[in-house]
Amino acid sequence: MIEWLIYYELIINLLAFVLCGIDKYQAKRGQWRIPEWRLIHMALFGGGVGALFGMYVWRHKTQHKLFVIGVPLLVILHFVFLYYAFLR
DSSP states (O other), rough: HHHHHHHHHHHHHHHHHHHHHHHHHHHTTTTOOOHHHHHHHHIIIHHHHHHHHHHTTTSSSTOHHHHHHHHHHHHHHHHHIIIIIIII
C-alpha cells in the first residue's frame, strides 16, 4: 500500500510541476491556457509540492492569492492527512 502511495505522490507532483511550466509557456505566447481550477485540483489531490515548486521555478501564479496562500495550505493539509491516515 505504501509503495503505491509513493508512486502516486511522485507522479501527481511531477504532473503538477509540469502543468505549471506548460501554463507559463502558453501564457508567454498568448496561447491556450490550463484552467486555474485544474492547477488547484492537482494540489488538492496530492500535487501541492509539485505545484508549489512549479510556481516558484517557473515564476507562475506567484501574484495570485489563491495560489500563494491556497497551495501551501493544501500541502500542509495533505501532509496532516497522510500522517493520520498512514503513520499513526
